[in-house]
Amino acid sequence: MPDRKRVEIKINGESYSAEVEPRLLLVDFLRGIARLTGTHVGCDSSNCGACTVMMDGVTVKSCTLFAVQANGREILTIEGVAKDGDLHPIQQSFRDHHALQCGYCTPGMVLSALFLLSKKPNPTEREVRLGVSGNLCRCTGYQNIVDAILAAAKRGGQVGRRPT
């Protein structure tokens, strides 16, 4: 059995440190060690994006990354998006547009939307569809998700801002 490695990861502004097997996937660090279970697993093949989080400001799939690779980096999970109980404007827009049904894909979808709007504050419908093309949803046929993101963008301002 290879040596465990000490990793320290800042998640939503808080440091988590543990000795882990090198093969431990980041998503299992988040869910199992940090006990932040909003990040989900839906496929194992890097297709569904339910495990999407941000690492140093860009979206990544936490099931396709080892925790050791995230050592010393900053992670934002869905738990860090709403502040003080207030939904982030993108989350609010998801609610307003009924952009979630079962809610399993939602955390990853919200982070992808956040990243998209941070890069493209005024996306076209096509850009929105491509922007969340790394996140599968099986409930909504995507229509309300696309509408929610477009509406959030129209509200302008700091919608794409990352929570600090």
Next chain:
Amino acid sequence: MSTGTGKGVIGQAVKRKEDKRLLIGKGIFVDDIVLPEMLFASFVRSPYAHARIKGIDASGAMKLPGVVSVVTGEEFASFIKPLEAHSLLDTSAAESLKDYGIAVKKAIYHGEPVAAVVAVDKYVAKDAIGLVEVNYDPLHPVLDPEESMDDKAVRVQDGTPSNVVWHRIFSYGDLDKAFSGADLVVKSRLYFHRVMTAPLEPYAVIASFDKGGGILTINSNSSHPGRDAFLIARSLNMSPNKVRMICQDNGGSFGNKNNMYPYIMLVGYLAMKTGRPVKWIMERNEHLLASSHGNEMIYYGEMAFKNDGTILGMKARMIADEGSELRSEPRGATNWIRQLTSVYRFRNIQMDINCVLTNKCPTASMRSYGKQQHSFLIESLIEKAARQLTMDPAKIRFKNFILPKEMPYKNPTGGVYDGGDYPTCLKRTLKMVGYEAWRERQRKLREEGKLIGIGISVAMEAYGGNKSQMALWRKGLKSSGDTGSAMIKIDAEGHVSASVDSMSMGHSHETTTAQIIAEILTLSPDDIDVFPGFDSWITAYGERGSGSYGSRFGIVHHGAILGAAQKMREKILRHGAFMLGIPVKKVDLVQGRVRVKGTKKSVGLKEVGFNAWMNTGVLPKNLEAGLVAHHVYNAPLKPLEAPELGRGNFSLTYSYGAAVAVVEIDRETGMTSLLKFVCLEDPGKCINPMVCEGQVHGQIGHQMSAALFERLIYDEDGRLLTSTFKDYLAPTAADLPKLETAIMETPALFTPLGTRGMAEGGGAPLVAVVNAVRDALSPLGIELENSYIEPEDILKRIRGSSHR
């Protein structure tokens, strides 16, 4: 106390109660739960479609540090009774069909569980899987259902007289007359491909056994926990009361999670054996391999027409490829009977049903279970006739619709349609899409050589299933009807809470339940807490039907919630009137306060709740203490009149909808693009239009994807090739078009709120896409008989066409 009046809450696009926890990552899905001392299970699965198991050597796996137990199929079989489903069938095959949920002496489909490993951690469990040595003797796999029907075919299940495990012919009207008097008979061999709804969260189970109390607690994401408890308890030799089923947030089902009881039973046994909680989280490839697939069907269909497009009759031979086990089947293979002539007026119909086993994953319920397949049959034959009669495909449908003035219409089985306006539904859909303008555009683009197609489909979807349907395959079965159960409580401080024996999997049950209660109790939905999920020890007791499937929430559960709310309203009024010292007929409920009619004198829920619970010494004898209301809604459904003849009313409601798709096909690549898609559905009264429309989107998403992207493919050895999302093409947002949808509300005649159930679509979106592709290719003289649009196949046909 109330922030609302309740007036008109039913029918409002109220924002969802469920959203906040899900949006901030605080939903509670099964895998989020951690119990002390919990172990992790993983299954060794058969790499073969069909193989004798000669031996299993677990010694290597047991040596791995962290492995607690390895349990083979043989060991399971020595402790558990086979699952009940098979034994229900009234044919000679039933005795031989023994379903343990795991292979015992032979494996009968690729991915079937063969042994279970229990370890301290999921990584170790996975390592151990690779160390369990199974000695297989591969057998010839039976994959083609038509070959499987041959008497000489290798048997999928040992001991069965034939792989055709159930066969029946149902006839209505005068087929000979219909076909002999026809101007046109169209015939097709139609194939509905194997597909699944693939919810984003696969099956998940945690079982824990309390040895002292003998209680097996199951946390799972089952959508049918009521029935599961009975099946599991029977197999594990315990009372269903001792199987506590808990489900909370659920990552989607669409019929798929109706069928996880074999796994729940296996994991339950592992917990009983190890004496520790055992978690099992199915992986995506396992889910695609070995959860449940949708019905794969072959139809030899014929439809008789007059020259003016009038349908005279239809006969079809159905070959249902059931896979290797009958789990919900033959329900799917008989669901057509609930809506046998769909929205059309013809009366002569015959169906020859053949349920056939093959060495593939068992099929079972899937959104629009067995019904989208039936729509595909009917709508394909109509489409073909329209082309042969050179009639507009919309016109031929208008010619055959049952009209609103004929409602309630009695169909050939005796099924009673609960209102609706089919012609208006199609008219509105055509208007939404701009049908005439698209036809004009199509003419022009065709001249430029473009392959543009416009596809129409109208479909029925019967909901509110009658339990009596099971009498079709179980002689003498005495069950009938359907029920839903709801309970409302008001505590000593006036807080209102409710629970329902349904299972919400994105359906927004918390929100719509609160809306109905709010309307009756003159409150705001925000005033009402609805128990999230299901707990068989806490939620309103239903029966073994408890759960959500077949869109029954909008029927039996709405009835239950309404009934409980009305009972609660009566109780509040009686307690309030007592407190106000006047007869109950002189009080009214306004904004959650019991008010003396015509005055401002009133008492609030808080006072009423306190008095009803905490000051019971003053209550008169005829006033029941406390504020609890429970209602079991009994759907007005009678036993079948003649099960052997397939006669009776199989459903309480008959929903319907129409879809139109416009596609373009690339002549050089065979790829189909959707240019426009519209869909309209009539769910009867909408409790929450926002939720209803969202459900329609989802239904379109599944069926459109089934036509263009998703297909389960087995190779010639019976190995599933599409066992990851890399190969099973669940589409992304960038692959689907803008969905234009609308709801039309024609109240259902036989439900208390006029609701009809909704959003399985009856196959309309799928068939609209297929018909659009057919329309695009029609100038080339190409007929398509498959429900799946395969680009290579399309290109081949274009290249092979003599009309190029």
Next chain:
Amino acid sequence: MYPASFDYFQAENVEQASRLLREYGEEARVIAGGQSLIPFMKYRLALPKYLVDIRGIPGLSFIDKKDGCVRIGALTVHREIEESDLIRSQLPIMRDAAPLIGDPQVRNLGTLGGALCHADPAGDWGPVVLALEGRLKCVGANGERELEAKDFFVDAYSTRLQPDEVLTEVVLPVPGAKSGGAYLKLARRTGDFAMASVAVQLTLDEAGVCQHIGIGAGAAGRTPLRVPDAEGVVRGEKISATVLKEAARRLSQAADPIPDLRGSGEYKREILKALLQRAAQIAASRCKERR
């Protein structure tokens, strides 16, 4: 799906990475973005005993222009190529390809060097780098060397890299004025690997006669394919439907696509033909734009 155990090293520089690779030989694998390797490991199709993580090595993520060439560091992620103004102005064909790779999350971690070294027969960068006649800089125990893109790919998932070598940089000659390139890919679903893809880089003279052409094809065989035979048909000719049809025919002859669930070899050949003709027309129109 959980990978088998392995030991993990973070290399601080290329020399250290090379040393570790030499030490552990066949049992070691380089990991950069990991977007191809990790799924393979989760399915236990790849079982490295040692992972050498090069992602933290400084100085390998850059895009610049020097001596008429665009140079891209091997650790540059796809998204940076997608967003680069230099790429947009100098090598628009790469701007075509970048957003077609995987999905946003994959493009945020996946690297140009990693994708090339993974050598998926249906990968997107292979055909583009071939059409641009790129060179790949590799560093190993024996120092640095440059490989021509056309010599880099050996077989499916196999390259000319020595076990102790690390790809450090991709060098792409910038085509002159009156040049245009285009990359087209047909995928069954957004972000999927190609059913077939074609990259065409063209240079036309004033009269519209082809002076230079590079054609690369993806999912056309066990490696990305450079197609000199098809190029020869176009060179010295004006771009016309007839010429392109013949080039397409030559491409389909040269191709030997691997059949899979997305189509037979025969079907993929047909798609290649269509894509070549379309990509060449777009490339030609871009030449005009740049004139």
